[in-house]
Amino acid sequence: MATQTSTQTALIADLDHWKAGVIGGLGGGLVFGILMSMMMPDIIGGATPGLYGLSGGVAGWTIHMAHSAVLGVVFAAIASPTGYDETLGKSLGAGIVYGLVLWAVLGAIVMPAWVGAVLPANPPVPNINPMSLVGHVVYGGVLGVLYAAFTAE
Template identity: 65%
Template structure:
């Protein structure tokens, strides 16, 4: 007589918030990427792919969206550690905006110009205080926080 064992695979929203971070990061990344493609095409076509020895808009978009997803997971991890930051839609959007500003200050203002200058012939300004980039990072963060909150509810 044979016995059967049934297994069920369930997901807990508690342990899959990283997926919400990816989703929010991708939504924010699409909007921010569109803004960059229109306002700063040289960044999307040259600087971003240049950090990895590549060139062109398709490579720039792929890398930008990959960064957006990974940084969305980092946001979700922070929200798990500090749940009050994402306790409501408003607080999550606010946390996302602050997160976007921090990303801009650290990654766009400091890290990216050093990295691009080290691996390409370009000589980006340092620090790279670009207002359009700040606006894009804020939009990214707000959308990340909003999508994250909407999916958690």
């Protein structure tokens, strides 16, 4: 009796999962950051660096990309052992769901609560922002695709 196993061939390189998570997170963060800079420039230039007592776009971009890389590693830690990295489609789907969860928890609750605690702004909690939702879903989708492209089983 023959058995079949599912294998994935990396499109670009066969990296450790955490490294692929960093690359995917940075790629997703770059695309999300560009969208944010165009649609919500006050977030990346003011609110994001303000969380850490800083100001300005360079600080905002640096923090945003650091968050993106760390969250990419978290994605890898979840996707790899659960099998959601076995195919490009599964990884893309998992990335989109991950982006939705990040938006619901971090974007809608944690970020506005933190901003309200450290800055003079008083955003609503939860802050249901459709542009933020789109950005987080795009982040997750790009993360999922790049993660799959850089991993192999």
